[in-house]
Amino acid sequence: MFDSIAPRYDLFNDVLSVGIHRLWRADAIDSLAPVPGHRYLDLCAGTLDLARAIATHAPGAIAVGADFSLPMLERGARKLNHREAVFSVAADALALPVADRVFAGCTIGFGLRNLVDYTAGLSEMRRVLEPGGRLVVLEFTTPPGKLFRTLYHSYFHHLLPRAGALISGDPDAARYLPDSVADFPDCEALSDMLTNVGFSRVRYRLLSGGIAALHTGVRE
Template identity: 55%
Template sequence: MPARTGTNRGLAYLTAFRNPSFTRPNQATQVPGGPRCQSPQEGDTLTLIRKAEPAAGRDRADQVRTLFSEIAPRYDLLNHLLSLNIDRLWRRRAIRELGWEAAPGDTYLDLCTGTFDLAAELARRRGFGGTVVASDFAFPMLARGLGKIHAISVQPVCGDAQRLPFADCAFAGVTVGFGVRNLSDPEAGFREACRVLKPGGRFVVLEFSVPPGRLLRAAYLLYFNHILPRAGRLVSGHPWAYSYLPESVKDFPGPRRLAELIRGAGFAKADWFLLTGGIAAIHVGVKGPAVPPPAR
């Protein structure tokens, strides 16, 4: 059989991870207050762990998955068009906040990756020598974006950010761009990000926000509540797709509250700053040092 390359290779990864086989037990031990990190064995970076599906929040999660699966063919066009391409600059800034130069063998995780915009930007960064695992629970979104990860070190995984199929302390850094709003339980997603992140690693969240300034806020709400939904419906043909976006932003916690939730999920600290007058915000959570094993 010839070796798989490019898009075919990506599709092979994606197909394999839709229904992964679970062949190795978790190598880390859970303790009160967070996971205790042990030295990983070779090959443990992508250890898969079975996660149960809770009933709470399932209906909303199914609705969001269906929505993004249906708009996948026009998702990129709409995003860049309706944001005037500013979203590209925001993603690059978020990547810089990881504060690293990836060492060969380092593995990073991009949650709610969609069509791989942030994951591909990260993998193409000058001097990047690691691997990006890109996870999303909407299979059509991943399939649509496979062309972006041709010949770069991105591995797609179809999985839920609230029940990640990875071992504790598996990743040097974790990112999520415009995905936290779509989680039925954002705090569960933050706890999972903290669990799979190595001690000292950074969790970078890029998300929409509501500008604090009165004039910009008024213009922003006019655009989000009236112009964007109409334009989105026209281009996507989906009646609800871009009405969901302003609703999800309106109901989402403000930057200060979001930082508190990130800290509450187990991160040692969480800072944030606004972008483009407050239209978006970046939060950076830092995981504390590993908990030493109890003395015998």
């Protein structure tokens, strides 16, 4: 699915989030707090926005973006300039071709929801993090406030799939987004998953009234 929507993926994000995804990504990078001289992994990296943001935030850091869709990575590679220390790797998030404990931090933006096994994915992230390394999960969630949730539901489940189908040319892909968010664990359940695979200091905060959430945890 991502192979086929790769050419329109960035437009899809900008239009359907009215650009707000850029603010959420900035929050994710602030939570990661990357520093020069260290290696960072962005998993399910897609068109490399988060990997690029890591490299821009901490010049001298190395950012590796891993994704199993080559067309998404190729689209992202076109946005790189030669000064950005961003490397892309075609890889399955559930079986990373990476040694244990090599990254100082790991981000995954709107990616965890797509994995067939969330726990296996989180365990892989923990495996490749150094002790003390930080995980940052940026993902959609369902707003807690009743009024806002009702309004947002109309947009997310009715308007967005129609507008998304027009932009992406793929009605199934546009429908997949709200369906996969509805199936995804809520913030408390996701926090428990992070704790259960071995992350400590697990926290989360809601973004934009609970449309999205940022979870963080530390590998001891």
